[in-house]
Structures are given as C-alpha cells and as structure tokens.
Amino acid sequence: MSDTKDRLLQTAARLFHEQGYHATGVATILREAGVNSGSLYHHFAGKEALLRGVLDWYLDQLRPVITGPVEAAESDPLERIFVLLGNYRAMLESTGCVLGCPIGNLALEVSADHPAVRPLIDANFAQWRAVVASWIDQARDRLLDDVDAEALALFVLTTMEGAIMLARARGTLEPFDVAVANLRRHVELLTA
Amino acid sequence: MSDTKDRLLQTAARLFHEQGYHATGVATILREAGVNSGSLYHHFAGKEALLRGVLDWYLDQLRPVITGPVEAAESDPLERIFVLLGNYRAMLESTGCVLGCPIGNLALEVSADHPAVRPLIDANFAQWRAVVASWIDQARDRLLDDVDAEALALFVLTTMEGAIMLARARGTLEPFDVAVANLRRHVELLTA
Amino acid sequence: MSDTKDRLLQTAARLFHEQGYHATGVATILREAGVNSGSLYHHFAGKEALLRGVLDWYLDQLRPVITGPVEAAESDPLERIFVLLGNYRAMLESTGCVLGCPIGNLALEVSADHPAVRPLIDANFAQWRAVVASWIDQARDRLLDDVDAEALALFVLTTMEGAIMLARARGTLEPFDVAVANLRRHVELLTA
Amino acid sequence: MSDTKDRLLQTAARLFHEQGYHATGVATILREAGVNSGSLYHHFAGKEALLRGVLDWYLDQLRPVITGPVEAAESDPLERIFVLLGNYRAMLESTGCVLGCPIGNLALEVSADHPAVRPLIDANFAQWRAVVASWIDQARDRLLDDVDAEALALFVLTTMEGAIMLARARGTLEPFDVAVANLRRHVELLTA
DNA sequence: CATGAATGAGTATTCATTCAT
DNA sequence: AATGAATGAATACTCATTCAT
Numbered sequence A, B, C, D: 001m002s003d004t005k006d007r008l009l010q011t012a013a014r015l016f017h018e019q020g021y022h023a024t025g026v027a028t029i030l031r032e033a034g035v036n037s038g039s040l041y042h043h044f045a046g047k048e049a050l051l052r053g054v055l056d057w058y059l060d061q062l063r064p065v066i067t068g069p070v071e072a073a074e075s076d077p078l079e080r081i082f083v084l085l086g087n088y089r090a091m092l093e094s095t096g097c098v099l100g101c102p103i104g105n106l107a108l109e110v111s112a113d114h115p116a117v118r119p120l121i122d123a124n125f126a127q128w129r130a131v132v133a134s135w136i137d138q139a140r141d142r143l144l145d146d147v148d149a150e151a152l153a154l155f156v157l158t159t160m161e162g163a164i165m166l167a168r169a170r171g172t173l174e175p176f177d178v179a180v181a182n183l184r185r186h187v188e189l190l191t192a
Numbered sequence E: 001c002a003t004g005a006a007t008g009a010g011t012a013t014t015c016a017t018t019c020a021t
Numbered sequence F: 001a002a003t004g005a006a007t008g009a010a011t012a013c014t015c016a017t018t019c020a021t
Helices: A003-019 A028-032 A035-044 A047-073 A079-094 A101-110 A119-140 A150-169 A174-190 B004-020 B024-033 B039-042 B047-073 B079-094 B102-110 B120-139 B149-170 B176-188 C003-019 C026-033 C039-044 C047-073 C077-094 C102-110 C118-138 C149-170 C174-190 D004-020 D026-033 D037-043 D045-075 D075-094 D103-112 D119-137 D149-170 D174-190
Strands: none
Touching: A003 A028, A003 A035, A003 A047, A003 A101, A028 A035, A028 A150, A035 A150, A047 A079, A047 A101, A047 A119, A079 A119, A079 A150, A079 A174, A101 A119, A101 A150, A101 B102, A101 B149, A101 D026, A119 A150, A119 B149, A150 A174, A150 B102, A150 B149, A150 B176, A174 B149, A174 B176, B004 B024, B004 B047, B004 B102, B024 B039, B039 D026, B047 B079, B047 B102, B079 B120, B079 B149, B079 B176, B102 B120, B102 B149, B120 B149, B149 B176, C003 C026, C003 C039, C003 C047, C003 C102, C003 C174, C026 C039, C047 C077, C047 C102, C047 C118, C077 C118, C077 C149, C077 C174, C102 C118, C102 C149, C102 D103, C102 D149, C118 C149, C118 D149, C149 C174, C149 D103, C149 D119, C149 D149, C149 D174, C174 D149, C174 D174, D004 D026, D004 D037, D004 D045, D026 D037, D045 D075, D045 D103, D045 D119, D075 D149, D075 D174, D103 D119, D103 D149, D119 D149, D149 D174
C-alpha cells in the first residue's frame, strides 16, 4: 500500500472517530494527511469509499491490535471479556469520555443512508462478536448448559456499545462501570 | 407555543432522527416545515438551539408518550421493561431497522463537539433510567437482596441502545431479539 | 420627541460611529435601544432615514455641544481652533484612536451611494466650517490681509479630518499631533 | 500570479473603492470577476484576506503607478506635490467627485474592526508620505531651516485626504481646490 | 502518481423590511 | 404607538468532486 493511501486511511480513521463522518470534511482530511485532493480521488472513488477503506482497515486490525493482545495478556477466557472492556474503558478515560468505539460511532450515523457501508460495519461487529464467542466457548464447561456462546457474546457487545454511549453522554465513566458491573454479575450467575 | 415553532420542532425532531444532526440541512427542515429561514432564527438562536429544543421536547414527551402508556398497559413492574423494549422493537420493525432511539442516535454524533447539548441528552437518558428504576424498585421483594434498582435500570438502557445499534448495522431484528433475550434471562436469574 | 425615537437616534448614532453604517445591522440598533422592529418603522422610513435623523441631530448638537463650550472656555478666537481640535484629540485618546469624527466616518462610506444623505453630511461640515470661519473673522486684524476666513476654516477642517484618518490608521496620536502642529505653524505664519 | 487571482484582486480593488468594503458583497466581486465562489477561497482565506491582498497590491503599485509618473513629468521637487494632488483632482473630476483615494475610503471603514488590515493601510500611507518627504528633502535649501520634511509630508497627506472627503460630501471640486490653495500658500510661506 | 486550480451547489446565518394584532 | 412573528433575498463561506498539467 502506498504511503499516501496509508496516510489518508489513518487520518480519516482518526477524524471520523473524533468528529463523526458527516462532521469531517474532505478538506480537513487532506490537510491533516498532507495530501492533495487529486491524490485522494486517485486512491478512492470518494469520501464514502474512503470510509469503506477505513472500515476494511479496522477489520484487519481487530485481531492483531484489539483482541490478540487481550489473549496474550489474559489466559482465563471469561476474564478476557473484562480485560477487553477495560481497554475500551482506558480509551474513554484517557480522552475525557470523548472517544469510544469507532465502529459504534459510525454505525448510528451512517447505517441509514449509506447502504454500501452498512455491511462493513456489521462485519466488524460480527468478527468482534465471534472472537468473544470463541472465548465463551472455551469456558463452556464452567457455564450453565443452556448458555449460547454467540448470544452471550452479542450481549457483551451490546453492553459495551450502550455503556460507551452513556459514558459519552454523561461525560463520566460511571455509566460504563455500572454497566460492566451488571455484566460481570450476569456472567457470575451463569457460572453458578 | 406558536404554530411555527411547533412545526419546526416536530420537523427537526423527525429529520434528526431519520438522518442525524449533521446530515440534516437547515434548508431541508425549513422546506419540510413550510417555514421561512428568517423565522427559524426568530424562534431559535441557530441549528444547535433547535436541537436543544428538540431534546427538551423529547424530555417532556418521555413520560406521557413513552413510559406512561406502558404503565397503563402492563401492571407487572418487571414485565413493563419488556413491554417498553417491545415498543422500540416495533419502531425498528416498522421502519426496516432504520429508526431506533432518537436520543441514542444523537448521543454519539453530538456529544463530543456540542457541549451545550450533552446535558440534555444525559437528562433524557437519566429520566428514562429513573422510570425503569422505579419499576424495578416496585418489584424489589421479588429480586435478590443485593439488586440495585438504579444500576439494573442502567443495564436495561445500555442493552436497549446497544441492541438498536446492532440491529441497525445488521439490518435485521435478530441482534435486538438476542440482546433482549439475554436481558430477560438476567432478570430471571435475579428473581430466582 | 418620543422617548423611543430618541433612544433609536442615540443608539444608532453611537453604533454608526463605532462600526460604520453598513457594518451596523438594524437588529443591533433595535436590541441595544430596547425597541421593537415595528417601532423603528413607525418613526423612520427605514435604515437610511434613521441615518438622516442622526445627521439632523448632529447638526442640532453642533453649536450647543461641540463649538459652544469651546467659545465659553476660550476667548482668543484663533486659540479656539486649537481647543476644538484638542477636544477631538481627547476623543481619539480616550478610545484608543478608534473614534474620531462621526461625520467624517460617514462621509466616505455613504456619500457615493446614498444621494439623499450627502446633503446632510455636507450641511454638518458647512456649519462646522462656518463657526470656525466666524472665529477667524474675529481675528482678521491679526491676520495677513489676503487671508480668506472661509477658505482657512475649510483648511482647518480638512486638516482635522485627515489627521483623524491617519491617527486611526496608525493607531497612535502622532499623526494627529503632527498635523495640528503644521496647522499651528501655518496660522503663525499668517499672523506674522 | 494566476489569472484568476489577479482578476479577483483587480475587481475587488475597484469595487471596494467604488462602494466600500462592507457594501461590496463577495457575490458581486465573483460575478464581475467571472470567478466561482470556490476559487476565491482557494486563493484567499476570505473576504478580509482579499482586502489585504488589495492593499498589498496598492503598496506595490504606489511608486510605479502613482508617484513615479509624477517624478518623470515634473522635475521641481516642490511642484511635484501639486502635480500629485492634481492627479487625485483629475480622478475626482472624471468620476463626479465619487472616487477619491482608495486607501482613505478604507481607512475609516475598516481600521476599527479589522485589526489585521490596519497595518497595511498604515503602510500605504507611510510609503506615500515617505515619497513626498523625499521630494521635500530635495528642496530643503529653499525651505526655512526648521521645516521637517516628514512632518510636512504628513501635512500634505492629511490635506489631501481631508480635501477628498469634503469634495465627496459636497459633490463638487471646490473644497478640494480651496484646501490645495491653502496648502500652496503654506508652502510658499515656508519658502519665503 | 502528484499537483493544485477550478467547479458550482450547498452550508448556516443575517439582512432590512412588512404586517397583523 | 407598540408588539413580535413573518418574509425571503442576501450574506460569507464550505462542500465533495473534477480535471488539465
């Protein structure tokens, strides 16, 4: 991948995360990436294609950057869930509860009117969920028999996305922490 | 409240919900409300003030329109939670999983760069949560002693917001239903 | 004159002086005067008519407020010129060289495209010049025979307006003081 | 310099001179220059930056276009002053006393609320004054010993700016001619 | 592949003014 | 005389995109 294209993707990813898709102008991406407008349209069909490129890139990064390190750092499969959530908490904390999950931000803003983008957002969610499901599956002998790993993984994801949303709205970590505490209680009840 | 102002609020509420805040142009609001540009700025200081008006209006509507009917239709306090979630499901279903919670849509898009709006989003979440907490509190003798009504109400909210987000991203109701099923299981475990 | 009309005139006079005619919006005048838009158009035909009202008011004020006090404070007719210029200097000084002669500000901005206003600006200049000419005339026996009082009065006025312009452009009183020093020298040469 | 940028500068210079800064809309400049709105903001940061560009351009033009021809046409240094003033008189005459000094017009309108512009206006005045001072300096042996070339040059400038202002307000050349006659008398007295 | 000028519809907002009450 | 909502053209400026070099 050319350096220019890479710089565009990283800059766009950051700005879409910080400001959202519509609030981020192409001119801002170009300026901050140090790229000319002509070059953007050489590498991407337009702003939406750049967004798709960003979501592809997130998908590639998910295992090596997001879930892989959690697996390396924590061997207990159920505990990995809470280490992962703790990492998102750390991002919220270090940014004053401004930056949460980049996919979640885009999901609500872009799903409705950009049909070509929605599958990529869904794919990111699906892979995140699949990794967490694999962890739960590894702990299936500690869980009640009727626990569905895929379903519980989705519940982890909805909790995280909802928790980030409320933490951003409040401007404090409290909603995030309360939501995660509820989730932990739920997992404990399922392991009783 | 004047007719013009009311029409602006209702039109803006609908468009912000359907398209998001940034993707909705003032010109579109004016055209669909049948209002001249000058009149908007007679009633509101600007687009952001209009958004604040919308969020104030949502707050006023919450009990009479959202939670009140649930209380009228269902007497079991815990079951009310699932009736309420069912109503959001119905909105998703009738719009092809496009329209979910109007507050949640705005929370992620606007929290970061519109500091004057964030408290109003938080207030909407807080009041929703307070009503649900009051229901849980009414059922406290059926719940484990250590259940915190406020905390559990927040968990209901994060589940709902996360569930709507995933249903919109997928374009189907499945994630919503799976999340709600998890939540129901959680409540059942707390009533054992 | 009604209180409302008076307040409009005084507020408009101040704002036109501070910001200029085009840069002052009617809405600002109304807000700062505490008057409704309907009332303005009851008393004046429009913004330009308000400006004409201001210029009429300046003309009324000229003798009682501008030149009268100079005559009361200084008996030497030639010295009165420099007392008068000193008063304009004081206004420049107390406003950081921002506010000079209100008529001069408007003359350049409005003469070209508001033909109904120009005669009023000219009348203000003419009356100012007439008063100064009367002072010079009182000192005619101390001046060279060929000194034309009207002509010299105009020279005083051009010096003052040019001096204010340069002081505003520089942001210091130096150009004003230098110009007045030149003028004093000129008067001295004419009294030799 | 690109053709587009040049056309913008020349058109803006003309319109700012004819109508003033605030009374000239960006749309008018664009229409008369035959330039698209986007292009203006490619070359200039905004309307004020365009004004700064105009003032820079005036500064560049001052010697080659304004004072240079005077030096070529008239060898007597003191007489050059009156040739220069005569050129401004010709501009007033050919435009029905509407167009005077483009810098003076802007000085009063823009000095107060556009701090970034003021130094450029001052620079134009300063350079004009410096050229005239150099002429006076060349005639220093014909002038009284205590004549300060810089101070007298400023007096020439204030006279000219004040004279143009009054000629525009009156709509005739008479105030200009009277002011210049006074100035000529002053110079004669200094050469006695 | 890069450059950067050009495009022109679109943005939110302000303008002076009118008018029904 | 006063009120304040309504009017809609005009304001300065930004948008994503195109294209000749």
